[in-house]
Structures are given as C-alpha cells and as structure tokens.
Amino acid sequence: MAYFSKHYHDPGTAPGTLVAPQGGRPVKLHLIDYSDDHVEEVSLTNAADCRTYLERDSKTWVQVNGQADPETLRNLGDLFDLHDLALEDVLNTGQRPKFELYDDQLFLIAAMPLFDGETLDIVQISLFVGHNYLICLCPLDEDPFEPVRKRLRQPGSRRFASRQIDYLLYALVDLIIDSAFPVLEQFGYQLEDMESKLLENPRQQILARIHGLKRELLVLRRVLWPQREVLTSLMRTDDPLLSADTQVYFRDCHDHSVQIIELLESFREMATSMLDIYLSSISQRTNETMRVLTIIATIFIPLTFVVGVYGMNFHNPDSPWAMPELGWYFGYPLVWGLMIVITAGLLWFFKRRGWM
C-alpha cells in the first residue's frame, strides 16, 4: 500500500471541478423503492430515471457502484440538488470520513476497511440522505450491502421498512463500522503469530512484517478516528432527518466505534513493544554467540601458545638453557598436565561467571 493514497486536484483548481480519474469503470445504478407494504428493485441505466421514484411517497435507496464518472455525478447532483464540494469529495476518493449538514440533506463520507489477509484496503463510501431518499456511492464493482437488502426483502421486515429513511442509513453505517471487527480479528491473529515466532527465533522477515502491520494500523487509525466523530455527530445532531429513535441505534454504533479504536490502539502499542523485544532478542543472541566464541577462544589460545613454545628450535648444544624441557624424561606428559590445569582453571572461571 502506498503511503500517500489521496486523489487531489492541482492546487488552484476551481472548487467543485469534476475530473474523471484514470481507469474509471462504468458505474452500475441500482434502485430500491420500499415502504411498509412493498419493496421494488430496479437496475437503472441513467441517473435521471430516479425521478419517477422520487416523486412517490415511498422511500428510495439509490445505490451507485463502481468508480463514479463526472457525468453521472452531475446528473445526480442536478436531480437531488447535491452541493458541488460534496460531489468533488465523492470523486476524489481517499477523503477522511466526515459528516456535513446541508439545508435539507445530510452528506456523509465513511471508510470501510477490507482485508484479504495480505493487503488492507480502505473503501470510501459516500452517502446522501434526504427526507425520503438515500444515495449511496461505493467505488467497488460489487457493494457489500447485500445483507441489508436481504433484511429489507424479508417478508417480516415491517419494522425496518416502516421506519424513517434514517434507519436505512443506520443499517448501512452499522455494517460499515462492524466490518472493522473481522479486520482487527485477523490483525490480532497475526500479532499472536508474530509474538510466538519472535521469542523463539527472531528473524529479519518478522521485522518487516511488524513494520508492515504498524503501517496498516496507522492507515486504519487515520480513518477510524474521524469516523468516530462522524458517529458522535449522528448521535447528537438535532435535525428532523435524524429521529431520536434511530439515534439510540447510532449510540450503539458509536460504542462499537470506540471499542474498535481502543483495540486498534492496544494493537499499535503491542506492535511497538514487539520491536523492542526483537531488538532485545537480537542483542541476546549476539551475546550468546559471543559467549561461545569467547569460551572456545579463551581456552585454546593459551594452549596454542604453550604448544608453540615447544615448537621453537633453540638448539645450542652447549647451553643448559636451550629448552632443557624438551629433553626431560617426562617433558611431554608434563606439558599435557600443564594444559589440562589451564583448561580446568578457565572452565572453573567461566562456570563462576555463569557463562556455561
């Protein structure tokens, strides 16, 4: 994942400028119109086709999947009277989650983490809510909201369908928030895995993995903190679009959000602590390696000196000082005895130091 992953216009570009990002795929529009006595699902080809549903009394959920193109956005903007700056934010993905209150409309950006075990992806979900419609824009080809649609389609879902449109907003936001749980669960398993490996056998690869995990936690944190603020606003804002009944549910979402952040922070702390342990383990290993070397070297270096002494060639036959030991009857065994004494002394010294 890149460190810098935000789309932005060149500084100085007029606000609200909509430029198609590269590699945009065609969007798919999906409309669900529901009230307590019917649920109708249609696939649209043109944003303007929403108009007929808008005029009805029922609630309308417009789901736009795929990389939105400027034209579709402009059509939606005209139809639903969306603010220029909001549309620009939809297009320039990588925004931080936010909640804006326009005259008779809510605008929300949420971030949904997806983790496939290898790479973490943050998907920007943009939501507009009016008094009887909700527009949800998701840059993925397949949106993740199928469970909500399923609940809506269930025959006995009257409780869901008869509530205000903000309950649909809650259902979507709840799904987005809760999707951080499985991601954190996986991170938790990775941490445990690293931890056990770390203490057994510290290797360079683990270092890279810990660093990578820290980075992903950092990226996740960057979106989850503002997301919490969004939920605080949803929970507290006093606006006819948000009923007190639903705000109790948003309070529950907020609780989840706080718990997710606390987990995240404790994971970050453990990852940092692991770096320290890695460093300590390496130092510990170096120390052990050193100890082995020191023991071996310290024992054999003096012995090698001793045998070196009796390899000298002093030979003056007239001198009684010319290495007389070499001619002694027990000279050779005596040297071995000397060497055994030296070795024993050194081993005793190492034992006492606690090195063996």
Added chain:
Amino acid sequence: MAYFSKHYHDPGTAPGTLVAPQGGRPVKLHLIDYSDDHVEEVSLTNAADCRTYLERDSKTWVQVNGQADPETLRNLGDLFDLHDLALEDVLNTGQRPKFELYDDQLFLIAAMPLFDGETLDIVQISLFVGHNYLICLCPLDEDPFEPVRKRLRQPGSRRFASRQIDYLLYALVDLIIDSAFPVLEQFGYQLEDMESKLLENPRQQILARIHGLKRELLVLRRVLWPQREVLTSLMRTDDPLLSADTQVYFRDCHDHSVQIIELLESFREMATSMLDIYLSSISQRTNETMRVLTIIATIFIPLTFVVGVYGMNFHNPDSPWAMPELGWYFGYPLVWGLMIVITAGLLWFFKRRGWM
C-alpha cells in the same frame, strides 16, 4: 489470552439479534426478595417466575449465572421490558463497560478482572436496575457476590435492606471495582520479582514475562478506563433511580477506580522501563564478554607470534643471518623475558583503560 476476544455478529446483522454462543452452559436463576423486615431467597427454573415478586412492594434481586441463552434473555426482556440492544450486549460478551439510561431503567456493563496468578480473565457483569428490582447477569457458573448476600442476610443489616435498590447496585459495583486491587497487588509482586531477577541475571524468559505482563496491563487498562467513566456517570447522573445519599458512596467507588487506574499506569511505565533495563543489561554483558575475550586474545596473540618466529626452520649453515638467536647461549630465557615484558606491558595498558 487472545489479543482479540470480543464476540461480534457478522457485519450487517439486524440489531438486537440474539444468537447463542457456542458451548453455552445452562443458566441458574437465583432470586432474593428483601425489605427491611424480611429476606427471601429462591432458586428459579424459569425467568417468568419472577413475576409474582415483581408485583410486591419489596426489592427484588434477580441473579442470572452462567452463559445466558437467547430464550432466557427474551423472557427476561419481555417481563422487565429490556431494550433489544442491551440484550444483545449481554450476549456478546467482551463489551466495554458502559452506562445507559433508558426511560425508567438503568443499564450497566461492568468488567471484573480475575487473576489466578497465571492468566487474567475479564468477566463481563451486566446490570439492569428498575425502581424496585435489580437484574445481574454473570457468565460465571458461580457468581462472586456471596459477600453481599451475606451482608444482606445478617440480622442487623437494616441499614442495607431499608435503603433504595440503588444501594444494592452500589454494593455490587463496589465489589466489582475493588476486585482489581488483589489483581494489581499480584502484578506488583510479579514486577518486584522480575526487577530483582532482571538486574542479577537477565534471561530471555524474563523478556517474555515482561512482555506478557505489559499485554495483560493493556487488556486491563482497556476495560478500567471506560469503567471510570461509568462511575462518573453514576456519581453525577440526576435521576430518581439514583439517590443523592447513594451517590456519595459512588463517589468513593470513583476514587478507588481512579486510584486503580493510576496504579495501573505506573505499572505499565515500570514494565516499559524494565525493557530498557533488560536491553542495557544485555549490552553490558556483551561488553563484559568482549572484554574478557579481548584481554585474553590481546595477550596471547603476540606471544604466539613470538614463539612462532622461533619455530621457523631457517638453516643455511653458512649464513650468520639464519636465526642466530636460536644458537645463543641465553636465547631461550631471553625469549621468555621478552614475552614477560610484553605481557606486563599489555596488563598495564588494560589496567589504565579500566578494563581489569
């Protein structure tokens, strides 16, 4: 203990969905009905049996022990009019402590730490309080509230029994809060133990223990901070269910809670400091090992060279330059003298450097 220990539904599940967790054991219901002139204890088999006690004027404490099953919860929910989201929280243990104020009911989640010297366990206690009843749900088979029951049963407990039901709430919460003291006391002993071992003899196992302790402190911290907020709410909330008299007692609880958190934070800091000391100790030991090696090697390497010189076989009998030392009368003692001088010089050098 696992890093991630929260139960959660699949993202997108409807709020208030109650799914039985795996391995649930049958719950035990225990009811205590008391007023200033009687105490009655009954074991119930069905949640619906509480009804008769509810209608009386006396105070009723319903204690539910064991992993609650959806059915029992639904029965309790119908009888006492408990909120869906609250019941979901009871079932999905691993919640962060919280305090919610419903219309004429308090809902409280508290976390009780249990430590058997090896593993730390965080038990979620859920409490509902109405104007004349208290429901306490504890996932353990044996709840830890026996001391409170004992006080209630005492003949002279009029002060307890005659107070409002919130005093019972206080008694339970006080027990939950104070149960962190023995846990921290044990952690304190462990820290002292590690500390003394650390400075004497730093080993890899201590590193793992410090890391483990940090992790447990982190887990404990994650529940104790929100617990403090819960107490702040209990102390300050203005609601007929909480009398001013009892709030003085909650203020005392809050004080304990703050003191526990401060202890915890200082333990965390000391554990971090110990990691640094471990690292320093290892470095120190490596340095000492190095010093021994350096001293031994530095003394013997030159000596070995010297004796190597006189082991060479230059033998041209015509050359006066062919190792004449070997033929000298005092050649051998002179070499020994040279070697003693070299050794003395090196020892002097090491002394001056402070290495010996």
Added chain:
Amino acid sequence: MAYFSKHYHDPGTAPGTLVAPQGGRPVKLHLIDYSDDHVEEVSLTNAADCRTYLERDSKTWVQVNGQADPETLRNLGDLFDLHDLALEDVLNTGQRPKFELYDDQLFLIAAMPLFDGETLDIVQISLFVGHNYLICLCPLDEDPFEPVRKRLRQPGSRRFASRQIDYLLYALVDLIIDSAFPVLEQFGYQLEDMESKLLENPRQQILARIHGLKRELLVLRRVLWPQREVLTSLMRTDDPLLSADTQVYFRDCHDHSVQIIELLESFREMATSMLDIYLSSISQRTNETMRVLTIIATIFIPLTFVVGVYGMNFHNPDSPWAMPELGWYFGYPLVWGLMIVITAGLLWFFKRRGWM
C-alpha cells in the same frame, strides 16, 4: 535548511519598526481590478497608484511580489490604514500563520510549502482584506497564484467575479493549503524508497536521510498546525467581511488542512519507526557477522592447537614418553581423523543451535 530561520529585531526595539532585510530585491506591484463585467490588470511602480482603483466600486487585488522594502510597506500602510505590528510581521518573515481581525480589515499570515525534491522551503504569504480590496504579499519574485488569475480572466468566470472579495481570499488560501499535497506526496515516495532500501541494505546514508526527512516534517508541522487554527477562525468568525456562503468553502479548506496534518503525523511516526528498524537491522547484521566469525574461529582454533601439539620438539630418545605418537605407523592419518571428528562435532553443535 537552518534550524532557526526566523527574522527578528534586537530585543527592546520599538514595535512596528521596519528595517529592510539584507539582500532585498526590488518589489513588483501588480494590480487586478475586477467586477462581474470587467477585469483589468496593471503593473504599478508606486504603491500610491492604487488609490484611484480603491475609490471605485469594483474589487481590487493588489499583489506585491519580492522582498518588500520598508518604504513600499509604509506607503501601503498609509493608503490602506494597515496596523504597525502587521507590517512588522510582513517584513520579519518566518512568522507562524495567524489570523487577526482589525476594525474593518482582516490580516492573515499563511505558510506555503515548496519542495523541489531536495530542500523544503516555507514561503510566508501575507494577506490583508478590506471590504473591496485584497493585498497579497509574497516574498518570491514570481508568485504562485497564476491559476487563480487564469480563472478570473476566463470569460465565463462570472460566478467568481460577482462574489464578495472573500471568495478571492478563499481561492488564494485554498491554493496555499493544497500546495502541501504534492509536497507530502513526494515525502511519501521518499519514505517508500527508504523503507525498501532499509530492509535490504541498511547504510549510514539512509540514516542521514531519515533524520533529514524527520527534520523537514517537523518544520512543516510547525507551520501547518497554526494554519489549521487560521482556517478554523476563517470558518467560524462572524464578521461582515466573511459571508456564510464563502465559509462553506473555508470548511472544505479546513478539511483538507486536517487531512494534511494527519498524513504528516503518520509520516512522522513511520520515520520514527524506521529509525528503530535501522537499529534492529544493524544489530541483526552484527549478529550475522559474529556468527560467521564464531563458526570459522571455533572450528579452526582447536585444529590449530592439535597441529601445534605435533609441532613440538620433545626429543629425548631415551624416554618412551617423548611424543611417541610422532613415531607411530598411522600417527599422521590418526591426527587427521581426530581433526575430522572435532570438526564434525562442532558442525553438529552449530546446526543444533540453528547457526548454520
């Protein structure tokens, strides 16, 4: 870049003292007068020439490029009634961004980061806004606001030209804020580059680069935090000079500003984490080097001792103890066998330890 880059007067100098900084280049004055039906651009030689435009009903943008000299400032000050302290701040560049509200004037200092891939430069932009004029002072020879002028000159720019002067202020501030994006993008690439090099091949130069990057992030942070506060003020201040319509745009700017700061903070954290990884990598490498040394030395030191033994010259022909091995029939092959056994034993020991 220097650590301390602020211009300041000697302590005790009277406030509002204007002293020309060294090496000041001549300023260039550029005036744009516009309303919804005309755009007029003039180059001025004297600040006093603005007067005629000021008296008109249209909006006037006075752009002063280059290191402002005291005289020009004093002229502008007299003409537009600018506060002494504000003029001093314009001259003593290196100010922290700030927003001041004078009687019927706004004064703003903004900081614009410029990064050429090598060195980071923070340019101080000073802005005065009155009810129908805006003065912008930029110490560069060429100001960076050409894109705004271009938008203004476009025939269809009625929306821009017909708005209050605060919209021009927004356009300039927006450009200044957004110019941090490309800078951070480049820092992001540098971080990725360092990161990949770090794990492959830690070298001293990378250390210097990480340190340098941390320093630049620190410098950038020092100006971006107060800049955010400036935007908060612009967004919230209730003053006729700032219309509610434009404040919606400033809210967008503020969002960008927050996002920039969050990116910056996460970059800082990653840079710090990289220092740890560098340290760990070096320790790891030292450990590997040590391991190679230990293996080689531990194998050959005992062997060298063995061959040293049989290099000794014990020769008493009468003694059966005088190195009889030397005369054995299979003596030499036996020594080789001994040495092979020793080597094999040591290799087995290293394998078991996981060192090979």
Added chain:
Amino acid sequence: MAYFSKHYHDPGTAPGTLVAPQGGRPVKLHLIDYSDDHVEEVSLTNAADCRTYLERDSKTWVQVNGQADPETLRNLGDLFDLHDLALEDVLNTGQRPKFELYDDQLFLIAAMPLFDGETLDIVQISLFVGHNYLICLCPLDEDPFEPVRKRLRQPGSRRFASRQIDYLLYALVDLIIDSAFPVLEQFGYQLEDMESKLLENPRQQILARIHGLKRELLVLRRVLWPQREVLTSLMRTDDPLLSADTQVYFRDCHDHSVQIIELLESFREMATSMLDIYLSSISQRTNETMRVLTIIATIFIPLTFVVGVYGMNFHNPDSPWAMPELGWYFGYPLVWGLMIVITAGLLWFFKRRGWM
C-alpha cells in the same frame, strides 16, 4: 519500597468497616485550644475528652499521632459527626490525596513525602475541618507540625491566632506541600551525581540506581498530581469554611504545588534520557573494546601465518621447490622485512579509518 502499598478491605466488605491494621501502635492525642488571647496545650488519653473544648468559642486543634485504632476513630466520629467513608479512608492509608465537602465539614487527605537519602516514604495526613475545630491524623509517632505549633505559641502570633480556623489548615497544608522541596532537592543532587558518573564510567549499579529513582519519582508523581487538584479545590471552593483571605494563601500553595510537579516531570525526563545515555555509553565501550581487539588481532594474525609458513618441514633434498627460502643467505631478515611491511601497511589502514 513495594510497588503496591495500598491497604484495602476484601472486595465486598461493607463501606465504613473499620478494621485495625496489623502492628498498630497506641495513638497519642494532643489538643491545642487557642484564640487571639490564649493558647492552651493538653495531652489527652481519650477522644471523648475533647468535648469540653469543643463547646467553647475558641479554636481547637486535635492532633492524633500514630496508627489510629478503630475505637479512637469511632469515638472521634461520634463526637465530631465524621462520615463513615472518611473514617475508612483514614484507616486504609495509601489513599490518593482528595478533598471532600460534607455538610458543615471539610475532609482532606494529603500526602507528605519523606526521604532519608535512601528510601522515600509517603505519609498520609488526614484533616477534618469544622467551623471551630481541626482534626489532624498522622500515622507517624512524631508529627512534623512542630514549626506550626511554635509559630502559634509565639507571643506575637496574634495575626495567626485571630484568623479563622482555615488559616491553621493553610499552615498545615503549606508545610505538607513544601516538604516536597527538600526531597526534590536531594533527588536533584542524586541525578547530578549519576550524570557525572554515567559519562565517565557506566556501570551496572548506576543502571539500578536510575531505575530506582525513576520508580520513586513515579510514586511521588502519583500523589502529587491529585494533591494539586486538592489545592485547586481549596483555592476555588465557595464555602463559609474557607474565607477569601485565606484562599489567597492557598493560591500561593497551589503555585508551589505546580512548581513541584514541573520539577518532578523534568527529573523524570532526565532520568529517562540517562537510560539512553547509559545504553549509548555501553555501546560505545563495546565498540572501543572491539577496536582494540581488531587492531591487535588484525596485525598479529597475518604475522603468525607468515612465521607458520617457515615452520613447515618440507625437506625433499632433491627438490629445488622445497622451501628454498629457508636456505637463502638473507632469508631470515627478509621475512622480518616482510612482516614489518605488513604491520606498517595495516597501521596505515587503521589510521586512515580513524581507528587509532
């Protein structure tokens, strides 16, 4: 000092339970009754004897020294109408400093640090203040308030004696707060001492001392922060028991308290910084040790090889290739020349690397 030093009841004990701590020594009661025209000092044996003084119009200071026993406390409690929870706090020493406002009584717990150069002791002082009495409980056998009594006894102490009882409270609290100054002064000397030793000669013992100091600073911090809050309350609480005149003096105390905390925090930071320096110093020393070893080994290892070469016994008399150097006229001096060249080359290499 133990990490965990708080006395606590078993969780679930009734609030206000008074249990005598082990090893309690008998308390000593000392009463001072004063007004602007008299000072009377009495030693009491029974708490009930205070009653006669209470009824008078004069001010009464009851000083209870030694580990308070439950009976004395209960007597005092009955006589002065003290709250159960407060009495429990007096008994369970190790409380965090706090300030509680009961109906017509102040209750205060303060922490007084005592340092004898070796161990830090935190003494809990409990204070009750009513409209004409002050009760001070100190677990020491000799209380530290003699200087205050001395001032009170002085003939010219009218200013003191004529003021409200809160001025006596101020005098005691002031003494408690200021007693942190000599403790911090001693810590400051210790830090300076460690610092100078650290850079000269880093040893394991200093590590233990720094760690110990950090721990004591942490303990001190744990009581001084809440003590500051107590002073903020004393300074700001609007209650007839605290006159505005005396609150000016408490403001001064608060200033001292803040200064003490700032000193403490900077000491903590310096202690942490010293750990880093210790680590760096050890690394530095290891590096130096290594350098010496490397220089010696690198010089002599090749030389030893060279002399080893000419110790070989190739002897085929028919072969001109059988070590002809050994028979050369200048063979031996040439080998010395070769060895001198090698040594010089290596020394030059080390010089260039800056290792010598």
Added chain:
Amino acid sequence: MAYFSKHYHDPGTAPGTLVAPQGGRPVKLHLIDYSDDHVEEVSLTNAADCRTYLERDSKTWVQVNGQADPETLRNLGDLFDLHDLALEDVLNTGQRPKFELYDDQLFLIAAMPLFDGETLDIVQISLFVGHNYLICLCPLDEDPFEPVRKRLRQPGSRRFASRQIDYLLYALVDLIIDSAFPVLEQFGYQLEDMESKLLENPRQQILARIHGLKRELLVLRRVLWPQREVLTSLMRTDDPLLSADTQVYFRDCHDHSVQIIELLESFREMATSMLDIYLSSISQRTNETMRVLTIIATIFIPLTFVVGVYGMNFHNPDSPWAMPELGWYFGYPLVWGLMIVITAGLLWFFKRRGWM
C-alpha cells in the same frame, strides 16, 4: 547548571517571611519619572525617597537592580502597599512566571533567559504595576532594559511617554520575551553543529553535549510555558490597569511566546532524535569493526591451520603415512596453491555477502 535551583524556606515557615539570601550584594535604585513633556532620571539610596515622585501626576518607573535585601523590600512594600506573599516571591528567586491581580495592582514574575554560549541562566524579573508607577526588580547588577530607557529618552518618543503605564510594562515584557530568540538561535547553531559531527564521527563528547542541550532546553521550557500563560492573562484580563490599546501589543508578545515554545519543542525533538542516531551510528561502527576483524580472521585462521599441519614432526621413516607430502617434489608449491584457493574462495564468499 544545577537540576534544582529554587530558593525555598524551610517547610513550616510563616508566609511572607523575608530572609536575606547568602552573598547578597547591595541593591541599586534607579528612578525614572516621565510624562509626555519631561523625563527625569535619579539614582536613589533609600526606597523611601520614591515618595515625592509617587505623589506627582507623572508616571514613575522604579528600577531595583541587584539581589534585593529584606529591608529595601519591606520599605518598598510599605510605601507601595505590596502583598507579603509577593515580596517573598521576589526574594526566593527561581519562581515560575506568574501573573497576579491584587486590588489595584498587578504583580508579575517573568523569566529572562541569558546564554553566553556555555551556560544558560534564567533571571527572574519581578514587576509591580499600579496606576501611575511600575516597580521592576532584577537580581543582576546591570539590568538589561537600557534599550527601553533609550527609547524613552528620545526627544520624539511622545507616543511612548503619553501612553498609560501599561505600555511601559509591555515594553519591558516584550524585551524579556524576545530575549529568548537569540538564545534559541544559538541553540539552533549548536544543534546543526552537533548534527554534522554526529554523522561524520560519533564520539562520547557529543553525547554529553546533546544531553546537556536537552537539559537546558528542559530548563528553558519549564519557564517558557508558564510565561505564555502570563501573556494570555495580560492579553485577556479585563482591568482598568490594562488598556485595550496595549492589549493588542500583548497579543503580539503572546504570538512571539508561542513561536518560541514551538521552536523549543522542535529542538527538543531533534535532540532526542540525535540520541537515536548516535546509538545507530555506534552500532554501525561496531558492525564495521566486526566486519574487518571477521574478514581478516576468517582468511588467516584456516591458512595458519594449514601451515601448522606441515609443521608437525611425524617422522617414522618406515611408514609411508608419515606426512609423505613433506617429501613430495612439488609439495611446497602445492600448499601455496591450496592456500591461494582457500583465500580466493573466502574472498568470493565475502563479496557475495556484500561485506567488501
């Protein structure tokens, strides 16, 4: 500089006790009386001589230089009605900056940093301001306010002289605040100097210097943070002694103060980062030293073994196994060939590892 540099009374001393510090030098009193039409400067010997000037309508600046003695303070205190606690603070230097509002008097303690390139000195300046007088106490023999006097004496200084006395206060405070700029500038140069040395050649002395700098930054920080609060109070306090006009100037001071603190914090952060870099550099160097040793040792140790083999004295003339190589025709060149092959192999190995 000492870690603990505060003067304090023995705990329990009565508030307002004035004790002469040791080594007090005689004070010098200097009085400047000015209004918009005159400036009069007098040297006084006795504090009581101020009285005549006090009664006039003009503004009076009493400057007291040198270590104030209790008598002078008491005289000033009587004459100007100064509070006991304030006088005690003047005497016990080392106070933290503060701002107190007495009935019709301001009392201010400011801290002025002085740095001579070697040691940092914090001078406590005490200021009392009444409606037509200002008393400034400075423990130095020569006060640093000459530039202000110079501005006051200038014939054209009407703007200064005609303003209220709070403008004089501003002039003095401004000078005190701004005197931190040159100090920080010098610290900045030192940081740059250390940084360049650090990467080239890390030495123990730099470690001591970085540590010393951190300590001085910490000391500076301890006074600059409360100084900022003092300025916030001066800027915001609503009191007739502080005119709105002058408060605009204090706002400017406050800006400087904030900028100074931000610089300081970033310097502290860079100093901390340098400690990390020092540690990394040392590790890097150890690694390099190790590499050289490993290369040399690894090459020569096997070679020395080889030549040791052929130095053995197996000599059984009957055995064909007794070191037949020694008698081979090409034995000696073959051994050289073997050694060259070993060396080449090892060099290739080191190359591949990237060690050469």
